[in-house]
Amino acid sequence: MSHQPFNRAALARMHEAAVTGRQLPTVPDPLILESWKRMVAKGMNPDRNRHSGLLPREEVDKRRESSGLGELLPVVREGLAAVAEDDWHLMVVTDADGQVLWRSGSRAGVRTADRFGLEEGSCLTEDVAGTNAVGTSLVARRPVQVTSAEHYSRVFHSWFCVSAPVHDPRDGRLLGAVDLTGPAEQVHPATLALVSAVARVAEGELRSRHLESVERLRSAAAPLLARIGGKAIAVDRYGWTAGVTGVAPTARVALPDSPQTGQAWLPSLGPCSLEPLPGGWLVRVHPQEAPRSPSRVVLDLTRPRAWPVSVDGAAGSWAHSLSPRHAELLFVLAVHREGRTAAELAADLFGDPARAVTVRAELSRLRRHMAGVLAHRPYRFTDEAEVRLLRPADPLDLLPFSTAPAVVAARDQRLPEARRRIR
Known part of the structure; x- marks a missing residue:
């Protein structure tokens, strides 16, 4: 994610305007703005977080074992150790629920973190800690830098934090996040790139191990397939x-x-x-007759972190969890049953019609998983399919990770006037 070079005074003015419902003097990064909207709509007090204590040690240990991140810890530490051991800096690894499972860093950084309750077993989701790099990156599913007054909670205004989510390359599942935190005045332009690279290296380690397991299965399955x-x-x-x-x-x-x-x-x-x-x-x-179009497609966007699509019809039934990008694409196509061109979808998703090639590549992958459901020229759901779009009760929970213009507009259109405080 790109990051605007606002100074601390400008950030403080924007934050004050946001939490008091006044016109923003300058528009912050879209991810920060959307997060602030969620915090204001939920009635979060910027002077208090919702920290409610630490997980018991046995629960932390259980989550460490089940998260799949423990085996990646050496890779993460190797990538961030040199920075985390500097004065006042801290490395944090959380699971997909935003629970801090590991932390390490300088003595000064650890002491400061203790004062703010940032310990193993604490929670860094937006609902608990407001806009912050870990919580917001878990929502956005992309690397995030939050500096000074970009934090919704004023208690964190003296800090910067940079976080990148870690996904399982085998199925795209969100595993957690890696984070680097330190004094706001010490934030470096390269920190976001560093943390992002460490997360990619961790995912690469998982990918390498996965390829080895596929090779073992290939050797075991070859004699069976030959018969x-x-x-x-x-x-x-x-x-x-x-x-x-x-x-x-x-x-x-x-x-x-x-x-x-x-x-x-x-x-x-x-x-x-x-x-x-x-x-x-x-x-x-098995041998099959000519394929028949599905009769019903249900796109369920009511959940915060998983977006399943199910297909039911004469040909059979199937359900699949979508990636964030594919969830955005199917949402737009569900709203526009008449169809969208690649250029229109590029404007819907990126605000740039010139990115049609990216859209075509994503739809090519998506259509391989949803044969008989999607048509093209223009891209659309097939005319025979009954499409049901399930939206969350709160408009701000509609694909909250997304900054796609079409999704942001859909949130704002359905948000009651009384809750449109950030302008």
Whole structure:
């Protein structure tokens, strides 16, 4: 994310205007502005956070084991240790719920963090701590820098924090965030790039281990596939292909979110049967009639961190959790049933019609997972499909990570006038 070079005095004036409902003298970074809107709408007091104590040590240990981040800790520490050990700096790793699982840094930084309750077991979500790099990056699903008065809570105005989310490359699941925090006057222009790079290296470590596991499955599945007549694919538990017979190779098969042994309908393959393999599944592809269009599509955007789409019809049933970008795309197409061109979608998502190539690439990936649901020229849901769009009760919770112009406009249009305090 780019970051505007506002000085502390300008940030303080913007913050004061935001929390008192006055006209903003200058518009801050869109991610900060959208976060402030959420805090104001929720009635958060900028002079008090909602910190309610620490998780018990046994709960912290349990979350460490289940988060999948423990194995990445050496990579994160190696990337940030030199900075975190400087005076007053602190490295923090949280899980996807914003709970601090690990922290380390200079003695001065740790002592200061203790005074603010920033300890292992504390929570840094926006609901608890207001706009901050960890909480906002977990919402935005991208690296975030929050400096001085960009923090909604005044108690953090003397700090900067830079955070980047860590995703599991196997399925896109959000694992948590890595963060570097220090005195506001010591923020460096390269800190955001550094923390972002460390998060990417951590994801790369997971990707490397995943490729090794796929290779092991490929070796184990090869003799089985050689004996099978007909069409079959061996995939790992995330759908990544380890071997095929009788079908064209594909990098990944879209499995149900919770695959089970037995009959299944997969959007790219049609009717199949799933059989367990060590570390994955054997997918046997059955002969099928000409594909029939689905009768119902439900796009559920009511949840804060997962956006499932389900397809039901004569051809079968299927559900899948969308990535943030694909959730944005399907939202726009659900609103515009008449369809959108690539240039129009680029304006909807990026505010720039020239980014049509990026949109086409995303839709190409999305259509591979949603065969029979999406059409093109223009891009749209098929005319035969009944599309149901489920929105959250609070308009500000509509894809809160998104700064896409179409999503921001949809939030503002549905927000009652009484809650439109930041202008």
